[in-house]
Amino acid sequence: MPKRGRPKGPDKEPILLRLGSPLLDILDRLAAAEFRSRQGQIEKLLHEALVRRGAWPPKAEAEEESSDSS
Numbered sequence: 001m002p003k004r005g006r007p008k009g010p011d012k013e014p015i016l017l018r019l020g021s022p023l024l025d026i027l028d029r030l031a032a033a034e035f036r037s038r039q040g041q042i043e044k045l046l047h048e049a050l051v052r053r054g055a056w057p058p059k060a061e062a063e064e065e066s067s068d069s070s
Contacts, residue, residue, distance in 0.1 A: 017042070 019027070024038070031041035050056035 027038055027041050027045075030036075030045075031038050034041065034044075036044065047056065
């Protein structure tokens with residue numbers, strides 16, 4: 001019998017993040033507008049910030065992808 005529920009995603013490490021109430025209110029509004037959880041919204045914003053800084057994808061993965069396409 002096949003397993004039910006979501007497929008297993010990438011391994012994630014739990015972290016403790018303390019945020020102030022005004023920031024949490026804004027995160028909750030953004031998350032609701034995009035039909036995401038608070039956790040999902042934080043991940044999305046962190047990912048976007050890393051892409052803008054040029055830090056994503058990690059260099060080791062980017063080098064592997066470029067060597068695979070050659």
